[in-house]
Amino acid sequence: MTSRHAPFHPIIYVRGYAMTPSEIDQTSADPFCGFNLGSTVYRAVAEKDRQPRKFIFESPVVRLASDFGYRDVYENGHDILDPEWADEAPPLASRSIIIYRYYDEASRLLGVGSVPSIETFASKLGELILKVRELVCGNPANGIAAADFRCYLVAHSMGGLVCRGLLQNAKLDKKGAAKLVDKFFTYATPHNGIELLGANTPSWLSLYDINNFNRDSLAKFLDLAEVYKATGRVDWLPESRFPSERVFCMVGTNRLDYEVALGLSRTFAGHGSDGLVRIENATLNGLNTQGKLCAPCAKAFTYRAHSGFFGxxxxxxxxxxxxxxxxxxxxxxxxxxIDDIALPAELQQAEQGGQAINALYQIELLAAPRGKLWFLSRRTSEEDSVACLAHKEWKSAPKKNGSLYLSTLVLARRARVNPRRPSLACNLTLNVRVPDYEIERRLWVNQHFEGSYLFRNAVVLDVVPAQNGQDWQIRYAWQDQGVSPASEPLDPQALRNGKQVVRIPFSSGTRPGITGQLRLVLSAWNPDAQMSE
Structure with missing residues (x-):
């Protein structure tokens, strides 16, 4: 049975890594462990003699409260979840933000100054979830039975690994708390560990528990020893433990704003990182019972650093x-x-003559909802966040390797700018860069123009939810073409019970060029709560 409060379940926030004793003390002294920080940035204005306009983001805590009515768990200076206040604690609402303060024990201010193991952090997260269930279900106003209780895990950096320890390693979840987690969202989590100058964090680097980010250590912690032995990676989520569809990975791509260790961190992390975590290591993949990749977890990209005011x-x-x-x-x-890639005529002749041709195609995607001042996902070459495909890789298996997952968007009815306009709309900019072509490993520059594109266009999606007995409708329009309907109407029941695919063809119509289709896999999200009409 679905809770009548769905989708507004309690949110448990799990913060990231604190290295030194002073950082641990600062973390413990902050009631929200950094989740209450916002940022202020500038946006340009039309008039040259005016100051740029400030754009203020108040913080996740403030916005969850103002937008959705969430509350913290602090009352008269006490933490409702503190066992010492159990007899006096007021009822806990379903829409609550809970901060997992796992560093308190390690703090010299509030604890004993000794840092527990990451395994302890994961196990005690399970205890916290069970405590939240007890208090939420014990509040008659919520009307939630224990069997129907669900919560969300939202984690930053190492906090995502702590959550994965609970979700993936049965030895760390002896009381079955993982099954109470409905969705799992990570910001900048090093799902495949942290690399220093391109190498795996050394296992001997035990100072401040830095070796927690070593892949060998993570393989044991996450119960992935066999998979790690076969793949050399630990960014796997077994479907038998937690469904990959219920996971979202938010990836940062701006290393320049990360100032930790006077900028040394971003130097060690290198390009293609958020200043600490490499982009390629910040996402997860679902693993089926046969040990095969079944689906990538949802992901989106933003030009932000790992942490800090502009994190x-x-x-x-x-x-x-x-x-x-x-x-x-x-x-x-x-x-x-990708259906076809047309090489320049000279290279096409060389390839047909048996010469080895290679190139790295860089695919950019920018997704922006209507009427907003930000991107939901932003993948560009300059920010090292593009999807890449090597020509040799594509030629070896065009159908398999030419299918690339780019990002996931979730559209929300409440985000509509004009209430009288029922549709949900977003703009998808798709660019494919002209690569540096090579013949027999030698750079081919005869007809190369730096900064050129094989394809460059944007498509506007307009989705009208089902209403007044009508099916869902979707239309799309490339900027240089007219509006087209989807090949068939969207069936509410199909969306509710499965997935429906919309294919949007594109072609550059040139040589060199590219032909293919954007494949949009649509599904109802929170169907019982939001799509019941």
Whole structure:
């Protein structure tokens, strides 16, 4: 039975890594462990003699309260969840934000100054979830039975690994708390560990528990020893433990704003990172019972650093993806299926003559909802966040390797700018860069123009929810073409019980060029709560 409060379940926030004793003390001294920080940035204005306009993001805590009526668990200076206050604690509402304060014990201010193991952090997260269930279900005003209780885990950086320990390793979840988690959202989590100068964090680097980010250690912690032995990676989520569809990975791509260790961190992390975590290591993949990749977890990208005032948690982009994933209405998984790639004529002749041709195609995607001042996902070459496909890889298996998952969007009815306009709309900009072509490993520059594109266009999606007995409708329009309907109407029952695919063809019509289709996999999100009409 679905809770009548769905999709507004309690949110448990799990903060990231604190290294030194002073950082641990600062973490413990902050009631929200950094989740209460916002940011202020400038936006340009039309008049040259005017100051740029400020754009303020108040913080996730403030916005969850103002937008959705969530409350913290602090009352008269006490933590409702503190066991010492159990007899006096007021009722806990379903719409509550709970901060998992796992560093308190390690703090010299509030604890004993000794840092527990990451395994302890994961196990005690399970205890916290069970305590939240007890208090929420014990509040008659909520009307939630224990069997119907669900919660959300929202984690930053190492906090995502702590959550994965609970969700994936049965030894760390002896009381079955993982089954109470409805969705799992991560900001900048090093799902495949942290690399220093391109190498795995050394296992001997035990100072401040830095070796927690070593892949060998993570494989044991996450119960992935066999998979790690076969793949060399630990960014796997077994479907038997937690469904990959219920996970969203928010990836930061701006290393320049990360100032930790006077900028040394971003130097060690290198390009293609948020200043600490490499982009390629910040996402997860579902693993079926046969040990095969079954589906990538949802992901989106934003030009934000790992942390700080201009970090990924303190961003409008991160917040919007979070609340849409938790509470939104229509999920859209965006895939690019490449049907054909036309080489320049000279290279085509060389390839037909048996010469080895290679190139790296860089695919950019920018997704922006109508009437908003931010991107839900932003993948560009300059920010090292593009999807890449090597020409040799595509030629070896065009159908398999030419299908690329790009990002996931969740559209929300409450985000409509004009209440009288019922549709949900977003703009998807798709660009494919002209690569540096090579013949027999030698750079081919005869007809190369730097900064050129094989394809560059944007498509506007307009989705009208079912109403007045009508089916869902979807239309799309490339900027240089007219409006087209989807090949068939969207069936509410199909969306509710499964997925419906909309294919949007594109072609550059040139040589060199590219032909294919955007494949949008649509599904109802929170169907019982939001799509019941």
């Amino acid at each position: 990924i948690v303190n961003s409008e982009e991160g917040y919007q993806n979070l609340v849409r994933f938790l509470f939104g209405d229509l999920r859209i998984d965006i895939w690019l299926d």
